[in-house]
Amino acid sequence: MKRIFLALAMFGCIFAANAQENPTTGDYFDGLTRPLTFNRMIPPYALEVTFSKTVHVIFPSAIRYVDLGSADLLAAKADGTENVLRVKAALRDFSRESNLAVITEDGAYYSFNVKYADEPVKLSVEMADFIHDGEAVNRPNNAMEIYMRELGSESPLLVKLIMQSIYKNDKREIKHIGSKRFGIQYLLKGIYSHNGLLYFHLQLKNSSNVPFDVDHITFKIVDKKVAKRTAIQEQVVWPLRAHNNMTLIGGKKNERTVFTLPKFTIPDDKHLVIELYEKEGGRHQTFTVENADLVRAKVIDKLKVK
Incomplete structure (x- = not known):
């Protein structure tokens, strides 16, 4: 046993001597590692x-x-x-x-x-x-x-730029979808598509003198016809991002918001219902989007932000 300890001690001395003669340079793999500049x-x-x-x-x-x-x-x-x-x-x-x-x-x-x-x-x-x-x-x-998990392969920067571009250009691509009640008009101005994501451009016009305080907005796919005593099947689609997501629209004011949603399609017997609820009020707005409107979403191939 004593001989073993003496051998280990001698080996340690030789290793230390070699380490002093050939100190490490931090250059791993014989120079094949690229340094960070x-x-x-x-x-x-x-x-x-x-x-x-x-x-x-x-x-x-x-x-x-x-x-x-x-x-x-x-x-x-x-x-x-x-x-x-x-x-x-x-x-x-x-x-x-x-x-x-x-x-x-x-x-x-x-x-x-x-x-x-x-x-x-x-x-x-x-x-x-x-x-x-x-x-x-x-x-x-x-x-x-x-990159963020919920956006898949799309860059968060590009998503932000697309929303800004849609908001800046302010085009009305869709002219037949919306609701109007109690002096409030809620319009779907356009649906856009890019790299597996959908963009909804919405506008709220408040022609009354009373401010509209937004409680929440929902996107859900529901059955077109529901038989009596049949449970309603709902699939909520959660927005991933929002640009200019206003919570208060003053009297005689207009505001627009662009929402980013994950890609989805709508079965023939269902439609997308977009609902806007007023906080502590009753001027709720709702309208529906058919699959035919969704599949005609405008593909974004150019950005114009400035």
Whole structure:
């Protein structure tokens, strides 16, 4: 047994001597590994936090993911909001710099290097949208190449641009679908399709003097005819995204919204029912969409945002 220990000790000495003569260079696989260069890096923002004050960071889209580099930080979405993150120090005067990463619904990734400061200079920070930092050759600081499960193979950035384009162009492709009651007119202006997703362009016209407070909007596929004593079969289609999703339409005002929905078709014995409910009111609106209208959705092949 003593000989074994002596042999192991000798082997350790030889290994240590070889390690000193041939120190590691970090070059794995004999130079076949490509190093990460700075042009592949998303530059982090500098953020200061403190123990006795809260720093709020406002993002241009809803927050989907937050990761803290250490237990020295505390972060959570502000109550009642989706795009405001509150950050503060978990203990006073932590010495080690930490980091923070955020992914938003539009596919943007934000990186922060965080350090402690007794009096942070910036307590309220508004992050920019997907814009380069002024140099055409530089990547944006919040590069949008992150995909969301519910959007499948479609880029969240492209979905956002499509909704903006539909809203900006404001064309009425459909002229026979809508409802009008109690001084409220609810119209389906167009149905668009791109890469497995559908886009519904809706408009609400309030010709009354009383504001219309939106409670909720539903998209559901239901039977056209329901026999007595037969349960109604409903399939709710949940919107994936919304652009300019207004909740209050003032008197004598018009507002438009673009919804992104997953691709679906409607059987012959069913139709799509779109319902708009007024909060604490009775001016509800409803209309139906047939499969013939759905399959004629306009395919988007060009974008015009500006």
